[in-house]
Amino acid sequence: MLVIQQLPTLKDIFWDWRANTIDEKDAFEIIEKRWPYIAQENLTADEITLINRLKDEYGFGVLMVA
Structure with missing residues (x-):
């Protein structure tokens, strides 16, 4: 579990996540879906x-980003 x-x-990309922690897979x-919104x-x-x-x-081994 990650602590947001x-x-x-x-x-910032977990703005709609209600919990304080998140499973690594989630x-x-x-991260993949919201990659364009990350200030890299x-x-x-x-x-x-x-x-x-x-x-x-x-x-x-692959980060599938748009």
């Missing part, structure tokens, strides 16, 4: 590491 408030840049799916230049090193880990674990 610990993701300074990514937390987070990955939302503001991602922290930890957030980039997280995205890469989720990509490898749930996206089979």
